[in-house]
Amino acid sequence: MNRLSRLWAILIKEFIQMRRDRMTFAMMLGIPIIQLILFGFAINNDPKQLPAAIYAEEDTHFTRAILSGFAASRYFNFEHVVKDLDQAQTLMKKGEIAFIVTIQAGFSRDLVNGLKPQLLIIADASDPAVSSNALGQAANIVNNALRHDLTGHLANLQSKTGPVELVIHRKFNPENITQYNIVPGLLGVILTMTSVMITAMAMTRERERGNLENILAMPAQPLEVMLGKIFPYVLVGAVQTLIIILAARYIFDVPFIGYVLLLLSGVILFIIANLCLGFTFSTIAKSQMQAMQLTFFFFLPSILLSGFMFPFWGMPKWAQFIGEALPLTHFLRIVRGVMLKGANWQHLATEFYAILIFTLVMGLLAILRYQRTLD
Amino acid sequence: MSDVAIEVEGLVKKFGKKTVVNGIDLNIKKGQVWGFLGPNGSGKTTTIRMICGLLTPTSGKGSCLGYDIIRESKFIKQETGYMTQHFSFWEDLTIKENLQFVARMYNLTKSDEKVVNALAEIGLQQRQDQLAGNLSGGWKQRLALAAVTLHQPKLLLLDEPTAGVDPQARREFWAHIHKLSQQGVTVLVSTHYMDEAQRCDQIVYLANGQLITTGTVAQVIQHSGLVSFRLTGHNIRQYSEELQKMKCIQGVAFYGGSLHIVGKDKSEIEANLASSRFNQVSVEAVVPELEEAFIALTQQAKSSGSEYQ
Numbered sequence: 049m050n051r052l053s054r055l056w057a058i059l060i061k062e063f064i065q066m067r068r069d070r071m072t073f074a075m076m077l078g079i080p081i082i083q084l085i086l087f088g089f090a091i092n093n094d095p096k097q098l099p100a101a102i103y104a105e106e107d108t109h110f111t112r113a114i115l116s117g118f119a120a121s122r123y124f125n126f127e128h129v130v131k132d133l134d135q136a137q138t139l140m141k142k143g144e145i146a147f148i149v150t151i152q153a154g155f156s157r158d159l160v161n162g163l164k165p166q167l168l169i170i171a172d173a174s175d176p177a178v179s180s181n182a183l184g185q186a187a188n189i190v191n192n193a194l195r196h197d198l199t200g201h202l203a204n205l206q207s208k209t210g211p212v213e214l215v216i217h218r219k220f221n222p223e224n225i226t227q228y229n230i231v232p233g234l235l236g237v238i239l240t241m242t243s244v245m246i247t248a249m250a251m252t253r254e255r256e257r258g259n260l261e262n263i264l265a266m267p268a269q270p271l272e273v274m275l276g277k278i279f280p281y282v283l284v285g286a287v288q289t290l291i292i293i294l295a296a297r298y299i300f301d302v303p304f305i306g307y308v309l310l311l312l313s314g315v316i317l318f319i320i321a322n323l324c325l326g327f328t329f330s331t332i333a334k335s336q337m338q339a340m341q342l343t344f345f346f347f348l349p350s351i352l353l354s355g356f357m358f359p360f361w362g363m364p365k366w367a368q369f370i371g372e373a374l375p376l377t378h379f380l381r382i383v384r385g386v387m388l389k390g391a392n393w394q395h396l397a398t399e400f401y402a403i404l405i406f407t408l409v410m411g412l413l414a415i416l417r418y419q420r421t422l423d
Numbered sequence: 424m425s426d427v428a429i430e431v432e433g434l435v436k437k438f439g440k441k442t443v444v445n446g447i448d449l450n451i452k453k454g455q456v457w458g459f460l461g462p463n464g465s466g467k468t469t470t471i472r473m474i475c476g477l478l479t480p481t482s483g484k485g486s487c488l489g490y491d492i493i494r495e496s497k498f499i500k501q502e503t504g505y506m507t508q509h510f511s512f513w514e515d516l517t518i519k520e521n522l523q524f525v526a527r528m529y530n531l532t533k534s535d536e537k538v539v540n541a542l543a544e545i546g547l548q549q550r551q552d553q554l555a556g557n558l559s560g561g562w563k564q565r566l567a568l569a570a571v572t573l574h575q576p577k578l579l580l581l582d583e584p585t586a587g588v589d590p591q592a593r594r595e596f597w598a599h600i601h602k603l604s605q606q607g608v609t610v611l612v613s614t615h616y617m618d619e620a621q622r623c624d625q626i627v628y629l630a631n632g633q634l635i636t637t638g639t640v641a642q643v644i645q646h647s648g649l650v651s652f653r654l655t656g657h658n659i660r661q662y663s664e665e666l667q668k669m670k671c672i673q674g675v676a677f678y679g680g681s682l683h684i685v686g687k688d689k690s691e692i693e694a695n696l697a698s699s700r701f702n703q704v705s706v707e708a709v710v711p712e713l714e715e716a717f718i719a720l721t722q723q724a725k726s727s728g729s730e731y732q
Contacts, residue, residue: 258511264477265505266528267497 071338078345086352086367094181095362100147101128101136108156110197114167114212117193118149123182136170140219141395143381146172146179146361159194164213173218174388175229178359187214220388228303231296232387233356236318236379238292239285240350241343243319246281247326248339256335270418278323285319296387306386310393314382314400321375321403324410331417350376378402428453428578428609429474431485431492436469436478436632443469445632446483451611451625453577456604458623459613462721466632467613468508471580474611475503488577499578501529504571508582510563514556518547518566521555522573529574541569561592568599579603581612585619597622617714628717630724644716649673650689651711652696654682656704669695673719685715 066073100118104111118124128145130136136148148170158165169186171179191210198211221228254260263273289312296302325346333339351357353371360371371377378399385391385399393400429451436444444466451457459467472478474487476496484491490498512521522541526534542548545565550558555566564584572579579600585593597619604610612623620626621640628635628643636646654662659682666675666684671691676683686692696706 257514258507258509259513261477261507262505262511263528265475265500265503265507266525267500268528269497 071341075341090363090367091358092362095178095359096122097125098146098182098361099127100124101130101139101145102126102149103130103133103136104151105153110156110159111151113193113197114190117189121185121189123185140172141389141391166213166215168215170217170219174220174384176224183216227300231300231302232383233380235292235383236376237351237356239319240322240376243285243322244326245343247323248329248343249336251330252333252336252339270415281323282319289315304387305390311386317403318379321407324407324414327414328410350374355380375403375406426453429487434473434483435481437481443632447634453609454607455624456610458620458626460620460626461629465629467629468582471582475499475505475580502576503578504576505580506567506571506584512555517552518555519551522570525570525573531574541573545569561588564588579608579610583613630721635720635724640713644711647716647719648687649685649711649716649719651685651709653707653709654704674715685711
């Protein structure tokens with residue numbers, strides 16, 4: 049009976065401690081709920097309603113049939129009708145569209161004459177998971193769309209090879225290599241994980257050990273303390289970036305088309321954004337353990353909803369909305385845009401501004417909360 | 424120049440709904456050593472933190488070294504050394520690195536020289552490259568004192584600096600404090616040790632966030648209004664229980680082979696002791712111990728709430 053009583057004593061103690069540690073308790077309930085919602089509802093490996101642009105030099109009965117066929121497939125969502133191809137290319141570099149469907153002048157004439165006119169689809173293949181299913185369906189969609197119209201004396205055009213020659217240009221990643229998309233993305237993921245956690249833990253450790261009180265008793269301003277603590281980790285992040293980019297280039301053969309300086313400024317901004325977040329976490333967490341848990345809480349949606357693991361366009365609107373609030377989402381667009389698509393400042397300015405706003409908000413929050421922790 | 428180092432009035436600090444410090448007035452002259460005493464949670468640490476500008480008072484005003492404690496805390500910090508209750512230097516830095524950090528934080532001139540001198544003074548030159556975390560309690564305390572005095576502060580705030588330190592180290596520590604005091608440094612030290620309280624020029628007794636009494640040791644004992652008797656005799660302990668039951672006696676304590684009793688009403692105690700039950704006991708009037716005065720003051724503060732001030 050003694051043994052049972054001791055077992056009981058320990059059981060009771062564990063339950064009391066479990067209830068006291070709110071953060072751990074929240075993790076135990078929160079993580080399964082978040083995972084269920086994200087994996088169950090938000091993540092979709094067969095993304096539909098992908099944004100696309102149309103560049104059509106003619107508008108006929110046949111072209112309308114083809115376009116409505118694309119739309120009816122639910123893979124393509126024609127958000128833009130463009131006047132020239134350059135405009136469409138810009139949209140693609142900005143990451144606003146996944147496809148450009150182009151129809152050249154004379155398409156209908158050639159079709160009727162049995163000349164198998166070309167139908168060109170330009171796809172952003174930087175993330176193969178986004179485009180592959182839609183492209184796989186494209187030939188069927190075209191053939192089915194024309195089946196109703198090619199009747200009577202035109203019926204013989206429905207040969208085995210189809211009435212139209214479908215040409216697909218996979219841009220930015222013609223060989224559909226997954227690493228091209230994953231490796232640059234990893235840069236963002238690794239920077240998020242380490243930057244947020246390192247600052248949050250380093251700051252919380254100082255509070256736990258009483259060092260913070262010591263620093264505060266010396267004539268140091270909160271901003272000085274914050275800058276002094278953040279700067280070394282910006283350097284650490286820079287070294288991590290160098291390692292990943294060199295590995296991307298020389299081990300995984302990932303192309304680097306764009307401007308190095310543009311990427312570098314994105315990296316620095318992104319690191320600062322994460323450090324500010326880590327600093328804010330450190331003002332919330334009461335122990336290093338809690339700092340770690342908070343980081344994990346943030347990290348999970350970051351990798352799932354940012355477009356790192358799963359196509360951003362595959363997610364429902366509410367999940368995309370959350371994703372837009374995460375700095376990783378915007379950084380992924382910057383790093384993939386610069387490395388794979390050769391995107392320039394004009395293409396990526398919005399993403400930079402988004403991270404900048406996040407940084408300013410977090411930095412302000414960190415300073416305000418930090419000042420309050422003294423009292 | 425004024426000879427007042429610290430002057431505060433009606434200092435109040437609330438954390439949420441809890442009032443930790445409730446209206447404290449202090450007037451501390453330069454070069455004095457003041458002892459802060461009081462039970463745990465009486466507001467000693469919070470008061471010290473408000474004086475050096477670490478905490479903003481909820482209400483009240485004051486000045487420290489001629490600077491306003493609310494608006495000019497930046498200047499106070501420059502001239503104050505604050506030694507926290509728990510060792511708060513970096514255990515993963517070496518002894519020397521900790522001192523160098525402090526020197527840089529205060530932007531000291533001739534900082535290398537000052538660090539070397541400080542190391543020599545605390546006798547840690549040989550071990551300067553050891554991690555501070557590996558030091559024992561007494562050595563950590565010496566390092567902390569050296570670090571908070573490195574910038575030659577005019578005011579030293581020491582929060583229970585000698586907790587868990589052996590008697591030899593405590594004695595050396597106090598010798599150092601008095602040396603600094605002679606050089607004109609004002610020292611505020613909180614402690615639970617009565618012998619340390621007796622080394623202070625003035626003591627302040629806090630309970631429940633209120634200042635109960637202040638003055639020299641003799642004044643505090645006198646202020647308590649206590650009388651004390653020493654009882655000796657064969658098997659003196661047997662009387663303890665009976666004495667404790669007497670209403671006029673507030674405290675009974677063993678001191679070696681004797682019993683000390685304290686109370687307020689001298690004649691009533693004497694009348695009680697005159698009973699034939701105590702004819703085997705010799706009674707001698709003595710000066711009450713500081714500890715007895717404090718315990719009595721704490722009890723009075725508890726029973727009469729804020730009325731006793």
